[in-house]
Amino acid sequence: MDVNGLLSNFGELTTTGLTQGAIYALVALGYTLVYGVLRLINFAHSEVFIAGAFAALWTWGALGLTQDSVVSGVGQIVFYFLIAMVAAALASAATATLVERVAYRPLRKRNAPPLAFLITAIGASIVMAEAFGIYTRRLPQGLPTIVSNEPWFTVAGVPVSIVQVLTVVAALGMMIGLDFFINRSRMGRGVRAVAQDPNTAALMGVNKDRIIMIIFVMGGLMAGVAGLLYNVRIGVLTYSVGFLLGLKAFTAAVLGGIGNLRGALLGGFLLGVVENYASGLFGTQWKDFVAFAVLVVLLMFRPTGLLGESLGRARV
Amino acid sequence: MTSLRTKLHDARGQLSDRWHHMPKWTRWVLIAAVVVFFYALPNEGFYQHLGPIPTTESNFGQVLFTVSIYVLLAVGLNIVVGFAGLLDLGYFGFFAVGAYTVAVLTSPSSDLKTLWQWEMALPLAIGITMISGLMLGTPTLRLRGDYLAIVTLGFAEMIRIAAVSSEFLKGQRGLNQIPHPPGEYADGKPVFGVLDARPYYWLVLTLIIVVVILVSNLNRSRVGRAWVSIREDEDAAQLMGVPTFKFKLWAFAMGAAIGGLAGALFAGKQNFVSSQNFELLNSIIILAAVILGGSGNIVGAIVGGGLVAYLIERFRGIELFGIELYEYRFLVFGLTLVIMMIFRPQGLIANRRRSAEFKDRRKEVAVGG
Numbered sequence: 001m002d003v004n005g006l007l008s009n010f011g012e013l014t015t016t017g018l019t020q021g022a023i024y025a026l027v028a029l030g031y032t033l034v035y036g037v038l039r040l041i042n043f044a045h046s047e048v049f050i051a052g053a054f055a056a057l058w059t060w061g062a063l064g065l066t067q068d069s070v071v072s073g074v075g076q077i078v079f080y081f082l083i084a085m086v087a088a089a090l091a092s093a094a095t096a097t098l099v100e101r102v103a104y105r106p107l108r109k110r111n112a113p114p115l116a117f118l119i120t121a122i123g124a125s126i127v128m129a130e131a132f133g134i135y136t137r138r139l140p141q142g143l144p145t146i147v148s149n150e151p152w153f154t155v156a157g158v159p160v161s162i163v164q165v166l167t168v169v170a171a172l173g174m175m176i177g178l179d180f181f182i183n184r185s186r187m188g189r190g191v192r193a194v195a196q197d198p199n200t201a202a203l204m205g206v207n208k209d210r211i212i213m214i215i216f217v218m219g220g221l222m223a224g225v226a227g228l229l230y231n232v233r234i235g236v237l238t239y240s241v242g243f244l245l246g247l248k249a250f251t252a253a254v255l256g257g258i259g260n261l262r263g264a265l266l267g268g269f270l271l272g273v274v275e276n277y278a279s280g281l282f283g284t285q286w287k288d289f290v291a292f293a294v295l296v297v298l299l300m301f302r303p304t305g306l307l308g309e310s311l312g313r314a315r316v
Numbered sequence: 317m318t319s320l321r322t323k324l325h326d327a328r329g330q331l332s333d334r335w336h337h338m339p340k341w342t343r344w345v346l347i348a349a350v351v352v353f354f355y356a357l358p359n360e361g362f363y364q365h366l367g368p369i370p371t372t373e374s375n376f377g378q379v380l381f382t383v384s385i386y387v388l389l390a391v392g393l394n395i396v397v398g399f400a401g402l403l404d405l406g407y408f409g410f411f412a413v414g415a416y417t418v419a420v421l422t423s424p425s426s427d428l429k430t431l432w433q434w435e436m437a438l439p440l441a442i443g444i445t446m447i448s449g450l451m452l453g454t455p456t457l458r459l460r461g462d463y464l465a466i467v468t469l470g471f472a473e474m475i476r477i478a479a480v481s482s483e484f485l486k487g488q489r490g491l492n493q494i495p496h497p498p499g500e501y502a503d504g505k506p507v508f509g510v511l512d513a514r515p516y517y518w519l520v521l522t523l524i525i526v527v528v529i530l531v532s533n534l535n536r537s538r539v540g541r542a543w544v545s546i547r548e549d550e551d552a553a554q555l556m557g558v559p560t561f562k563f564k565l566w567a568f569a570m571g572a573a574i575g576g577l578a579g580a581l582f583a584g585k586q587n588f589v590s591s592q593n594f595e596l597l598n599s600i601i602i603l604a605a606v607i608l609g610g611s612g613n614i615v616g617a618i619v620g621g622g623l624v625a626y627l628i629e630r631f632r633g634i635e636l637f638g639i640e641l642y643e644y645r646f647l648v649f650g651l652t653l654v655i656m657m658i659f660r661p662q663g664l665i666a667n668r669r670r671s672a673e674f675k676d677r678r679k680e681v682a683v684g685g
Contacts (some may be wrong), residue, residue, distance in 0.1 A: 041462045106658045111677045116657045118403050118465050119607060121619060123653025130647040243596075247473065250466055287480035292470035299463055300455035 006280035011158030019164045019233060021272020022105050022171035026226035027249035028256070029178060029265040030096070030219030036259035036309075037195045037215050040114070043121035044103065047128035048096045048220050053237050054132060055091030056084040067142025085228050085259050092224030096216040099124050105209070107178030124240075125243075132239040140238045143231050167229045174225050175265055178218060182261060191215060195259070204251020244288065245252040248275075257305025266306060283306040317326065354521060358514045377513035381585060383625040384520040385578050390605045390621025391448035391527055392574030397603065398611035398667070399535060400567035402546030403458070403465040406472025408599040410445045410572040413475065414579025416485060417441035419589040423491040427484055434495045434584045440575075445576025446569050453568040457561060473600055490590025497584050508584070516585045523581070524618075527574060532614055534570075543567060547612075548673060597646055601628075604649040607656050610663025612670040619665055624649070 027049050034042040044235035060080065065071070071080055103124045109114055147166060151159030176288070193201040194211045202208050230245070231237055238276040252271040256263025271291060298305070335343070356362045396404045415575020416671040420426045421437040456467045457567065479485050499507035507515050534540055542563040545553035549597060554560050581588050601624060631641040656663065662671040 010500045039462075041466060103654055109420060110674075111680055112657070112674070113401075113677060114461060115397075115403050118462060119603070120654045120657040122405065122600065122603075123657070126597070126646055126650030127654065130644075130650060134643060134647065180664050209551075244473075247466070247470060251470070254463075254466075268462060283481075285477070289474050289477045289481070292474045295470050296452075296455065296467055299459060299467060303459050303463065 001224050001263070001280060006277060009280050011156065011306060013280045014273060015158055015160055015164055018269055019167045019272070020276065021252075021269035022168045022227045023229055023233070023245070023268075024249045024252045025074055025247060025265045025268025026171050026174060026222045026229070028174065028253040028268050029222045029261060031250050031253040032256075032261060032264040033191075033215045033219045035253070037191060037198075037212060038104075040064035040104070040117050041121065041250065042099075043118065043246070044124040044128065045096070045219065045223060046242035046249075047125050047132075048092045048099070048111055049223040049227050049230075049245065050129065050132060050239065050242035050250075051087035051095040052092035052220075052224030053231050053242075054227075055224070056088040056228045057141055057143060057230050057237055059084050059087040060146075065144040067144060069144040070148075071144065071146050077147060080144075081228075084146075084231075085170075085225060088228040089221045089224035089283040092205040092227060093217045093220035094144060095128070096220030097213060100213060100216045120283070123144045125246075129239060136239055138239065140236045141170070143235050146233065147232050149235075151178070163233050167233055170225060170229060174222055175261070178222065179261055181218070187211075189216060194245055209294035246290050248288075251298075254295060254303075254305055255298055257309050259309040260305065263305055263309075270306075321392075341413065342480050349523070355518065358517055373405065375513060377517055377625075379629045381513045381517045381520065382629060383622055384517055385582055386602065386605065386625035387618050387621040388520060388524050388527065388578045388581075388626075389575060389602045390609065390617040391531065392571045392578065392616035393602050393606050394611060394614060395531060395567050395574070396571035397606055398617065398670075399540065399543040399547070400564055401543075402461060402564060402568060403627050404468045404568070404571065405465050405603065406468035406470070406475075406596075406599055407571070407575055407602055408594060408596070409468070409472030409600075410449060410575030411582070412479065413445045413448050413572075414441045414576030414596040415583040415589050415593065416579075417444045417576070418477065418493075418580045418583040419491040419494050420485070425491050425493065427488065434497050434580075438580050438584075441580040442573050442576045442609040445579070449569040450565065450574025452572075453565045457564045459570060463502065469596075469599075470597055472594075476591065476594050476596060479594060485591070487591050490588055490592075492588045494583050494585065494587045494589065502655040510587075513585070516581070517630075520535055520581055523577065525579075528614055528618070531570075535614070539563065539566065544669065592629060600646070600653075601625075607663060608652055610665040610667060610670070613663065613665055613667035616663050616665035620663070621647040 001041055021220075030045045031042060034040055034045070063080070063083070065080070071077055099121075103120045107120060120314070135137065147163050149161050149163055152162045153160055169231065173215065180188075182191055190206045190211050191214065192210055193204065193206050213303060232243075248271060250270070252267035253264050254267070255271055256265065256267025271294065274294060275287050275291045279287040282290070338346075358380050363376055364378075375499060389407065393404065393407045396402050396407070418434065418437045418441045421430050421432045421440065422434060452467065452471055456464045481485050482573060485491070494507040496506065496510075497516075501507060501513075508519075509515075535543070536655055542558050542560075542593070545556065546560050550560055582593075586593075601639055602621070605620040605624040606617050607620070608624065609618070610616025628642070628645050631645070634641050660666075661674050
């Protein structure tokens with residue numbers, strides 16, 4: 001226990017935690033959406049995230065950037081950031097759709113037991129992670145520096161970098177957009193209807209398969225943006241990072257209440273901050289341990305999460 | 317295609333029918349022949365006549381030891397996944413708990429300095445894994461089944477992180493000089509030495525037989541019927557008065573204990589345990605083995621575990637079109653899981669009852685589904 005270590009770095013641990021939490025939250029949204037509608041833990045979502053991260057990497061590569069390039073000038077930064085964001089979001093959405101079509105839909109048609117879905121999900125996840133691993137020869141891939149990691153301004157003596165601001169702002173923006181889509185749009189109403197009662201929704205003329213496709217696409221878009229933000233923040237990409245990040249994002253989703261969009265947001269930020277405080281307290285190597293311990297303790301005492309499960313529940 | 321499939325299906329059905337209609341003594345003779353075959357397998361004078369079966373590289377006794385450990389793990393996981401229908405994605409975590417318990421109690425490099433003998437540490441290792449199974453199962457088995465999957469995954473990862481990071485478990489440096497199992501030949505040489513892997517294989521094989529007899533008896537008893545009812549419909553089982561939580565916890569703890577036994581055997585053979593022995597994907601290999609062989613069927617689990625572990629070793633060092641096949645093992649097992657679940661969820665050697673469950677569900681496809 002190193003209480004001094006925690007207190008002396010409190011500000012920095014908080015900002016790092018919030019940045020990391022923003023990425024968790026974006027990935028957690030994908031879990032929450034799919035779980036809310038299908039009652040299925042989409043294990044393959046971690047590789048949907050990785051697909052986005054690799055798409056961003058390859059887009060930059062195709063535009064002539066190498067791992068030593070440093071992009072300067074606001075126009076250039078915005079250009080490279082946005083183009084990679086579009087590529088990552090599209091790649092992730094496509095991957096998520098593919099997983100739905102290949103791995104889940106055939107099982108749904110056969111009314112397979114829930115266990116079967118989990119097993120195909122984990123199988124699909126491994127296939128994709130390994131494919132990226134074999135393609136990159138299991139080596140970490142260096143990334144160009146798009147946005148500088150230097151401190152931009154300080155708040156109460158804590159330096160804040162552009163990357164951190166960008167990550168949190170981009171994540172919040174995506175989430176507000178998603179929240180509007182689910183709660184205000186016509187299609188969003190369809191999503192909520194299927195989540196509440198799939199069979200009745202189908203009888204009322206909602207196309208269930210299309211709604212399921214939409215939630216996978218939406219989750220994929222969020223995960224793709226998370227992949228890009230991860231790249232910009234960390235600067236190195238290894239094929240296997242998706243697994244751990246996916247597991248933590250799922251923890252975040254459960255923490256906030258799975259199926260609840262705002263819960264995923266809260267859970268993501270909370271988990272990011274808590275695990276960074278823990279790393280200040282016990283040392284960095286125990287960070288992931290604490291994150292899982294949070295999950296186990298949480299499931300013992302409040303399995304419905306902090307805000308409760310809502311997407312699937314009828315609101316009277 | 318369909319006709320081939322039905323033909324194959326019929327052939328398998330006939331084989332199984334013929335087996336059940338054989339006189340009891342014929343069955344016993346056949347079983348004895350299979351057992352003798354597997355005991356004889358690691359002897360060079362025997363396996364060199366078997367053509368392509370022995371692996372190209374390394375010591376075949378060692379390969380068979382690895383395979384037998386996987387078979388034992390598959391039999392253990394089959395109780396959890398196959399009988400009770402609970403998805404445990406961190407089964408290798410229990411293997412690690414068993415191996416580390418033995419290592420910490422016996423190794424001179426451990427901080428405890430107890431320096432126990434292997435056979436003293438063995439029952440404690442099984443007990444501690446069983447308790448860790450109970451501790452993990454008690455909070456999570458009350459929840460929906462899919463939470464169990466994620467918590468077990470997290471548990472295995474926590475064990476791995478603890479093994480890597482904690483001072484007590486020595487990380488990558490590991491715990492060394494773990495004693496071997498006891499026993500001496502008449503001339504005073506130890507039975508379980510360093511060079512010859514065969515005695516370890518025979519030990520594991522014997523334990524597999526014991527475990528299989530115990531588990532199949534249990535599966536035919538009241539406990540086994542309770543597991544089937546939970547797997548088929550938990551709510552209905554509960555209504556019929558089956559204490560579902562108790563029996564789920566039982567299955568989970570028994571699976572854990574068998575995982576711990578395998579870990580203790582591994583530690584006794586290897587005499588060195590470090591954090592590098594416990595990669596997370598190993599849990600997935602065992603799961604793939606159980607699913608491939610046919611979950612819910614002990615013979616299926618044995619065949620699946622043996623086949624998967626053997627193929628991994630068989631393809632080690634073989635190149636095809638300039639590609640090292642060993643590199644692709646996890647990719648192949650991931651694909652196996654997906655393909656099996658879509659086309660043959662009951663596994664290669666199916667449990668009849670289990671196949672009927674899948675068929676039954678297919679008829680109940682919901683509206684708009």
